[in-house]
Amino acid sequence: MSAISITGLHKHYPRVHALKNIDLTIERGEFFGLLGPNGAGKSTLISIVAGLTRFDEGSVTVLGHDVLTAYRQTRRLIGVVPQELTFDPFFNVREVLRIQSGYFGLRDNDAWIDELMQALMLTGKADANMRALSGGMKRRVMIAQALVHKPDVVVLDEPTAGVDVELRKQLWTFIRRLHREGHTIVLTTHYLEEAEALCERIAILNRGEIVALDTKRALLARGIGHTRRVCITTAEPLGPLPESLAPKLRRQEGNQIELQLDKNTDSVMAVLDDLRARGAVITDLSMEGADLEDVFVELTHGGSA
Ligand SMILES: Nc1ncnc2c1ncn2[C@@H]1O[C@H](COP(=O)(O)OP(=O)(O)OP(=O)(O)O)[C@@H](O)[C@H]1O
Numbered sequence: 546m547s548a549i550s551i552t553g554l555h556k557h558y559p560r561v562h563a564l565k566n567i568d569l570t571i572e573r574g575e576f577f578g579l580l581g582p583n584g585a586g587k588s589t590l591i592s593i594v595a596g597l598t599r600f601d602e603g604s605v606t607v608l609g610h611d612v613l614t615a616y617r618q619t620r621r622l623i624g625v626v627p628q629e630l631t632f633d634p635f636f637n638v639r640e641v642l643r644i645q646s647g648y649f650g651l652r653d654n655d656a657w658i659d660e661l662m663q664a665l666m667l668t669g670k671a672d673a674n675m676r677a678l679s680g681g682m683k684r685r686v687m688i689a690q691a692l693v694h695k696p697d698v699v700v701l702d703e704p705t706a707g708v709d710v711e712l713r714k715q716l717w718t719f720i721r722r723l724h725r726e727g728h729t730i731v732l733t734t735h736y737l738e739e740a741e742a743l744c745e746r747i748a749i750l751n752r753g754e755i756v757a758l759d760t761k762r763a764l765l766a767r768g769i770g771h772t773r774r775v776c777i778t779t780a781e782p783l784g785p786l787p788e789s790l791a792p793k794l795r796r797q798e799g800n801q802i803e804l805q806l807d808k809n810t811d812s813v814m815a816v817l818d819d820l821r822a823r824g825a826v827i828t829d830l831s832m833e834g835a836d837l838e839d840v841f842v843e844l845t846h847g848g849s850a
C-alpha cells in the first residue's frame with residue numbers, strides 16, 4: 546500500500562488554478578522531495594494531503610485511507626510541519642506538546658515528548674514560553690508537535706526556511722533518523738542542495754503542474770545532458786551583459802559571472818569571444834556539469850507563478 550496516493554487532483558482558488566490534474570504516488574519508506582518555485586502549489590498540495598484544505602476534483606489517500614471520508618484515520622497516520630510558524634504564545638514548550646498529544650487522545654505521552662525534545666535539542670527550553678523562543682527554536686517545536694503521535698508519514702513544508710546552517714544540519718540528521726526508523730518522509734524545500742543531499746525521489750511542481758518526477762539520480766543525469774555551468778572571471782567587473790547572454794546569467798558578483806549554457810546549442814568559445822569583443826579581459830574560467838539547481842531552473846524557467 547502506498548503512503549500517499551493522489552489521482553486527478555484539481556484545486557481552484559478564486560483567482561488561480563492552484564493544482565492541475567496532479568497524479569502522484571509516494572511509497573512507504575520513501576524520502577521524497579517536493580520542489581518548485583514560490584506559488585507552485587506545494588503547500589496547497591500538502592495541506593490537502595493533511596486533510597486541511599478542500600479540493601475540487603480527484604482523490605487523495607494516506608496509507609489507503611481517503612482523506613475526505615476517513616479523515617480521523619488519515620490524521621493519525623500523518624504528521625505535518627506547516628510552513629508558517631503558528632503557535633500559542635501563552636504556553637511553554639512542554640505544554641504545547643502535551644496539548645497536541647491530547648488532540649490525539651494520548652495521555653501519558655511524556656516519555657515520548659521527552660525523547661522528542663531531546664532529539665530536537667529542546668530539553669533546555671521545555672519550560673520556556675513559546676513567544677520567548679527564537680524562530681529556529683519555534684521551528685523545532687513545530688517539528689516535535691507534528692511527531693507527538695508517531696505518525697507513519699511525516700510531511701515537512703520548508704522545515705529549514707530561515708534556519709541557520711548549523712541547525713539545518715542538525716535537522717537533516719534528525720529527519721534522516723526518522724527515515725531510517727521507517728517513516729515515510731515528504732519534504733519541500735527551497736534549498737536545492739538539501740533535496741540533493743536528502744531525497745531519493747523528487748517531484749518538481751511548477752504553476753500547479755508536475756513538470757518532473759523521477760529519482761534524484763535520473764534528474765541529475767538529465768540535467769547533465771543539457772546544461773553546464775560556466776564561471777568566468779574578468780579583470781574588471783563587466784556591468785550589464787549583452788542581450789545574447791543576459792538570459793543565461795545565473796549570478797553576477799563583482800568581476801565574476803556564472804552562466805548556464807545549453808550543451809547542444811551554446812558554444813563556450815562563442816561566449817568568450819563575445820565578451821572579449823566587448824573589451825573584457827578574461828582571467829579565469831571554470832566549468833561544471835549540472836546540479837539539481839540547473840535541472841530546476843531548466844524545468845521551471847527560473848520563474849515564479
Ligand atoms: N488561501 C488561499 N487563497 C487564495 N489563493 C491561495 C491560497 N493559498 C494559496 N493560494 C494561491 O495558490 C497558489 C499556490 O500557493 P502555495 O502556497 O501552495 O504555493 P507554494 O508552492 O507553497 O509556494 P511557496 O514556495 O511560496 O511556499 C499561489 O498562486 C497562491 O497565491
Ligand SMILES: [Mg+2]
Nearest residue numbers: 587588589628
Ligand atoms: Mg509553500
